Amino acid sequence: VRAVLEDTSLRTSTGTEFTLRRGDRVALFPHLSVQMNPEIHEEPHKFKYDRFVNPDGTRKDFYRNGKKLKFVSMPWGAGVSTCPGRFFASAEMKLFVFLMLSHFDLELVDEEEEIPAIDISRWGFGTMQPVRDVRFRHRPRQDDVVTAC
Numbered sequence: 001v002r003a004v005l006e007d008t009s010l011r012t013s014t015g016t017e018f019t020l021r022r023g024d025r026v027a028l029f030p031h032l033s034v035q036m037n038p039e040i041h042e043e044p045h046k047f048k049y050d051r052f053v054n055p056d057g058t059r060k061d062f063y064r065n066g067k068k069l070k071f072v073s074m075p076w077g078a079g080v081s082t083c084p085g086r087f088f089a090s091a092e093m094k095l096f097v098f099l100m101l102s103h104f105d106l107e108l109v110d111e112e113e114e115i116p117a118i119d120i121s122r123w124g125f126g127t128m129q130p131v132r133d134v135r136f137r138h139r140p141r142q143d144d145v146v147t148a149c
């Protein structure tokens with residue numbers, strides 16, 4: 001959300017022009033316009049671990065209407081107000097997954113159950129959440145050296 005400090009206009013990549021008046025407030029929503037846009041990202045709701053890399057490991061370019069995009073995913077915002085906590089938050093998430101997988105054996109209660117959709121009422125509040133819980137069993141790993149010590 002941004003406050004408009006002087007009269008100006010804003011042209012989007014699709015050519016629409018918005019007239020902004022001093023005092024207006026503008027809310028841009030990159031989650032839908034960029035991250036979840038199927039014109040930019042193929043099957044945006046699907047988890048693809050290699051979505052952002054080419055087969056040779058180099059960074060993949062993304063286009064819209066033939067134009068190469070500068071920002072293809074903005075989970076941390078962009079520009080001067082990019083999230084300063086992003087490295088900490090990424091490290092926390094990776095650490096959580098690593099600790100769960102290294103200390104516990106995990107098993108879905110219902111393997112046939114469909115993957116739940118994301119809860120769109122939570123857009124904008126950090127990482128996305130599913131519309132319902134996914135039940136799983138967990139028990140300390142027998143070969144867990146750290147827990148055994």
Ligand code: HEM
Nearest residue numbers: 001075076077078080081082083084085086088089126127
């Ligand atoms: C998954 C976790 C997180 C997500 C998705 C996230 C996302 C964002 C986004 C999108 C912005 C930009 C907002 C804007 O430009 O209007 C932002 C700003 C900010 N974030 Fe995060 N953030 C996360 C975690 C954190 C953590 C852990 C911290 C602090 C330890 C933090 C501190 C901040 C601060 C201080 C700003 C304002 C930066 C500024 O305006 O200059 N965030 N965050």
